Amino acid sequence: MQRTLIIDALAATEAQASITICGWIRTRRDAKEFSFVELNDGSCLGNMQCIVDAGTTAHAQLDQAATGAAISVTGELVASPGKGQLWEIRAQSVTVFGLADPETFPLQKKRHSDEFLRTIAHLRSRTNKYGAAFRIRSEAGQAVHQFFQSRRFSWVHTPVLTGADCEGAGEMFRVTSLEPGDKDVAADFFGRQCNLTVSGQLEAEALAMGLGRVYTFGPTFRAENSNTPRHAAEFWMIEPEMAFADLQDLMELGESLTRHVIEHALAHCESDLKLFDSFVDKGLIERLKGMVAAPFARVSYTEAVEILQKCGKEFAFPVSFGTDLQTEHERYLAEEHFKKPVAVYDYPKEIKAFYMRQNDDGKTVAAMDMLVPRIGELIGGSQREERLDRLTARIQELGQNPEDYWWYMDLRRFGTAPHAGFGLGFERLLMMLTGITNIRDVIAFPRTPGNLEF
Amino acid sequence: MQRTLIIDALAATEAQASITICGWIRTRRDAKEFSFVELNDGSCLGNMQCIVDAGTTAHAQLDQAATGAAISVTGELVASPGKGQLWEIRAQSVTVFGLADPETFPLQKKRHSDEFLRTIAHLRSRTNKYGAAFRIRSEAGQAVHQFFQSRRFSWVHTPVLTGADCEGAGEMFRVTSLEPGDKDVAADFFGRQCNLTVSGQLEAEALAMGLGRVYTFGPTFRAENSNTPRHAAEFWMIEPEMAFADLQDLMELGESLTRHVIEHALAHCESDLKLFDSFVDKGLIERLKGMVAAPFARVSYTEAVEILQKCGKEFAFPVSFGTDLQTEHERYLAEEHFKKPVAVYDYPKEIKAFYMRQNDDGKTVAAMDMLVPRIGELIGGSQREERLDRLTARIQELGQNPEDYWWYMDLRRFGTAPHAGFGLGFERLLMMLTGITNIRDVIAFPRTPGNLEF
Numbered sequence: 001m002q003r004t005l006i007i008d009a010l011a012a013t014e015a016q017a018s019i020t021i022c023g024w025i026r027t028r029r030d031a032k033e034f035s036f037v038e039l040n041d042g043s044c045l046g047n048m049q050c051i052v053d054a055g056t057t058a059h060a061q062l063d064q065a066a067t068g069a070a071i072s073v074t075g076e077l078v079a080s081p082g083k084g085q086l087w088e089i090r091a092q093s094v095t096v097f098g099l100a101d102p103e104t105f106p107l108q109k110k111r112h113s114d115e116f117l118r119t120i121a122h123l124r125s126r127t128n129k130y131g132a133a134f135r136i137r138s139e140a141g142q143a144v145h146q147f148f149q150s151r152r153f154s155w156v157h158t159p160v161l162t163g164a165d166c167e168g169a170g171e172m173f174r175v176t177s178l179e180p181g182d183k184d185v186a187a188d189f190f191g192r193q194c195n196l197t198v199s200g201q202l203e204a205e206a207l208a209m210g211l212g213r214v215y216t217f218g219p220t221f222r223a224e225n226s227n228t229p230r231h232a233a234e235f236w237m238i239e240p241e242m243a244f245a246d247l248q249d250l251m252e253l254g255e256s257l258t259r260h261v262i263e264h265a266l267a268h269c270e271s272d273l274k275l276f277d278s279f280v281d282k283g284l285i286e287r288l289k290g291m292v293a294a295p296f297a298r299v300s301y302t303e304a305v306e307i308l309q310k311c312g313k314e315f316a317f318p319v320s321f322g323t324d325l326q327t328e329h330e331r332y333l334a335e336e337h338f339k340k341p342v343a344v345y346d347y348p349k350e351i352k353a354f355y356m357r358q359n360d361d362g363k364t365v366a367a368m369d370m371l372v373p374r375i376g377e378l379i380g381g382s383q384r385e386e387r388l389d390r391l392t393a394r395i396q397e398l399g400q401n402p403e404d405y406w407w408y409m410d411l412r413r414f415g416t417a418p419h420a421g422f423g424l425g426f427e428r429l430l431m432m433l434t435g436i437t438n439i440r441d442v443i444a445f446p447r448t449p450g451n452l453e454f
Numbered sequence: 455m456q457r458t459l460i461i462d463a464l465a466a467t468e469a470q471a472s473i474t475i476c477g478w479i480r481t482r483r484d485a486k487e488f489s490f491v492e493l494n495d496g497s498c499l500g501n502m503q504c505i506v507d508a509g510t511t512a513h514a515q516l517d518q519a520a521t522g523a524a525i526s527v528t529g530e531l532v533a534s535p536g537k538g539q540l541w542e543i544r545a546q547s548v549t550v551f552g553l554a555d556p557e558t559f560p561l562q563k564k565r566h567s568d569e570f571l572r573t574i575a576h577l578r579s580r581t582n583k584y585g586a587a588f589r590i591r592s593e594a595g596q597a598v599h600q601f602f603q604s605r606r607f608s609w610v611h612t613p614v615l616t617g618a619d620c621e622g623a624g625e626m627f628r629v630t631s632l633e634p635g636d637k638d639v640a641a642d643f644f645g646r647q648c649n650l651t652v653s654g655q656l657e658a659e660a661l662a663m664g665l666g667r668v669y670t671f672g673p674t675f676r677a678e679n680s681n682t683p684r685h686a687a688e689f690w691m692i693e694p695e696m697a698f699a700d701l702q703d704l705m706e707l708g709e710s711l712t713r714h715v716i717e718h719a720l721a722h723c724e725s726d727l728k729l730f731d732s733f734v735d736k737g738l739i740e741r742l743k744g745m746v747a748a749p750f751a752r753v754s755y756t757e758a759v760e761i762l763q764k765c766g767k768e769f770a771f772p773v774s775f776g777t778d779l780q781t782e783h784e785r786y787l788a789e790e791h792f793k794k795p796v797a798v799y800d801y802p803k804e805i806k807a808f809y810m811r812q813n814d815d816g817k818t819v820a821a822m823d824m825l826v827p828r829i830g831e832l833i834g835g836s837q838r839e840e841r842l843d844r845l846t847a848r849i850q851e852l853g854q855n856p857e858d859y860w861w862y863m864d865l866r867r868f869g870t871a872p873h874a875g876f877g878l879g880f881e882r883l884l885m886m887l888t889g890i891t892n893i894r895d896v897i898a899f900p901r902t903p904g905n906l907e908f
Binding site for chain 1: 455457459461476477478479495496497522523524526551552553554555558559561574575576577578579580581584585588589591592595596599603606608609610611612613614615616617627628629630631632634635636637639643644645646647648650657660661662663664665666667672673675677679687688690697698699700703840861862864865866867868869870871872897898899901903904905906907908
């Protein structure tokens with residue numbers, strides 16, 4: 001089917017005698033002499049205005065087609081005398097593919113609540129807001145790939161199905177080919193318990209110790225029964241891992257990646273971002289521009305705790321060395337103190353994972369979290385403990401068995417080297433880019449407790 | 455840590471007084487006057503040869519480091535007088551990060567079987583073959599994204615966790631947060647049965663009906679208990695879906711995508727492909743070049759059956775109209791008859807899925823499979839049935855309840871339009887690109903019945 005995408009037609013440099021566009025009618029307005037039809041095909045936020053003269057074949061073909069109908073329009077692309085668009089199409093012929101009964105089609109021209117639109121997630125990408133959100137999602141994904149490719153990282157696919165349950169089995173989904181109620185694990189598909197991954201880090205480390213620089217970009221799962229605007233059972237994570245790199249390199253990587261994605265969105269998603277700036281989060285674009293205009297801040301955990309203790313603000317959770325930072329603390333640091341993204345580094349080892357590299361002070365590990373205004377933690381990572389003896393001791397200290405990690409220890413037995421990596425929640429990044437405050441609205445078909453529709 | 459990647463150092467245009475590289479020792483050879491060390495950092499297949507003069511500090515620092523050790527070398531980059539490389543480094547200093555005990559390190563300089571290397575999947579990316587395979591995997595993934603982006607497709611993330619079990623529940627993994635043995639589905643995380651997706655198609659269709667052109671690129675699952683070189687329980691699929699497109703558009707898309715990925719690999723993975731051409735699949739590069747040199751073939755299923763019936767070849771499975779093509783038939787068509795990739799279209803409706811568009815002959819559907827020499831089916835897709843009445847009738851004919859597909863039917867109720875899409879198994883594509891014949895060897899950590907290690 002020959003046709004021109006509306007994004008291309010809107011960017012035309014000269015009139016054209018005949019082009020065909022396809023799309024869904026956003027609005028139709030009937031006047032005496034002609035009907036105006038605004039057509040959208042999802043290629044961009046903008047609609048193409050089509051003028052269908054009354055009494056023509058085209059008008060007869062258009063018939064009752066109204067909001068929501070799928071049609072194609074062939075006609076002359078001409079400069080628009082009206083305001084709001086450079087080009088419009090004077091229809092020569094119209095084909096109606098499918099109508100949308102105004103009595104039952106839920107997306108009539110009016111404002112719908114986010115909550116309602118979640119119940120029709122199969123249709124909401126036809127609205128301006130969700131079309132824009134999912135185009136930004138796609139562009140941000142491309143920007144991530146471009147960034148890593150430009151730095152010679154290999155995209156690796158670590159397994160979703162995993163036998164590891166080392167990070168707290170309570171949060172993991174179990175996967176089985178057995179019937180419900182059957183508990184004969186030995187007869188299960190893998191002959192042992194299988195879970196959905198909560199992180200590809202350990203496998204990414206293995207690959208980084210061969211390929212040098214790798215990143216994952218794939219779905220990740222949490223079985224946490226928490227109904228908050230920030231948690232989903234299924235979300236996408238980006239996990240770079242670099243051999244021959246330390247914590248400084250990691251902070252540089254996280255800052256550069258974040259900056260690159262914002263710059264890419266500002267350059268490639270202008271009209272979609274404007275929608276969010278106008279209707280969802282006033283000041284969004286200025287804030288994004290501000291974020292890339294200056295270097296991010298860096299502060300040690302110890303200094304951060306001092307800042308929080310001295311700031312005079314009342315927090316729900318008091319802060320002292322050894323406590324984990326809460327979202328309220330993270331947001332205070334990024335929004336009020338530094339007024340920009342800030343990497344906090346060298347956390348107490350007790351509140352961080354076993355694989356983080358132990359600093360010489362005996363108290364802290366070479367971890368870093370990158371905190372962003374309005375979001376809180378966007379990135380969490382660390383230099384990894386590459387010393388076999390230290391890693392073994394730490395695992396034992398935590399009451400675990402190093403043999404359960406035999407292949408992970410092998411990476412330290414054979415040609416071990418300094419390396420570092422982080423995890424970045426892709427949906428958090430999208431919330432930062434769009435100002436959307438509920439994770440359910442940056443995921444096409446979100447999964448949360450009790451919600452598995454579509 | 456300041457360093458130069460070996461891929462960049464090998465591409466130097468002039469000598470440099472001092473550079474630092476890091477990597478793992480592939481071989482070390484000690485002569486009287488100096489030691490030769492071949493260093494690889496995973497950025498490319500090639501090694502950097504380092505000359506460490508005997509009696510120097512650098513030589514003392516190198517100490518016992520041998521195959522498998524991780525080191526960094528700082529020195530002068532000079533034109534190499536030896537054969538096989540343009541540049542080499544004359545070491546000024548060496549840092550050893552980690553040794554690899556020659557008694558226990560399994561990757562000594564010798565040929566290892568693929569079967570053995572699968573048992574040390576955490577180390578095999580340090581070999582030439584698997585390093586090359588995973589670099590090609592990354593490049594092919596980038597090529598896929600670039601292709602779709604250049605055609606204005608949005609990358610969408612359809613859910614891995616799904617309540618749908620419409621395509622044969624027997625093949626699906628079940629996901630649960632219940633303890634093994636507990637069958638109280640109502641108390642489960644989603645309050646209903648949850649499976650791992652076997653395809654993102656239905657959700658991608660919903661998104662295509664808003665965004666116009668979309669594709670998925672993510673993990674997909676099959677609980678089939680089949681131990682073959684072509685099946686894995688977890689693999690990655692690419693599923694484009696286009697609104698306002700028909701079967702012709704779909705065949706063009708599949709051919710262009712395949713062609714683009716091959717051209718990208720030929721242009722960007724030259725030395726890695728040469729390894730496979732030399733050691734895994736002689737003639738690989740010529741075959742890939744041949745595939746992009748001419749248009750692919752197209753043949754209707756009916757004609758394909760006639761060709762198979764008349765070709766005089768004995769098949770294990772006889773062919774007649776209405777039978778599904780087996781791998782032997784698919785390979786005969788692509789390898790012996792057409793001698794190139796071929797799209798077979800208009801299959802009997804009985805052997806294809808309910809959502810494929812019914813042709814006017816009452817017998818066939820607008821399906822297409824793209825068959826490739828040595829691989830068989832690479833792509834399977836169809837124009838989708840966009841007519842509500844036809845789709846409803848077909849679902850009922852198959853003894854199912856259209857209400858189970860309420861949201862999928864909505865796409866036909868509201869602004870339905872012709873649309874088409876396919877699925878491409880990413881690992882099949884990689885087997886085509888590398889000549890690797892076992893799917894376990896194009897996946898970093900493959901999942902097959904009984905295999906969940908790493």
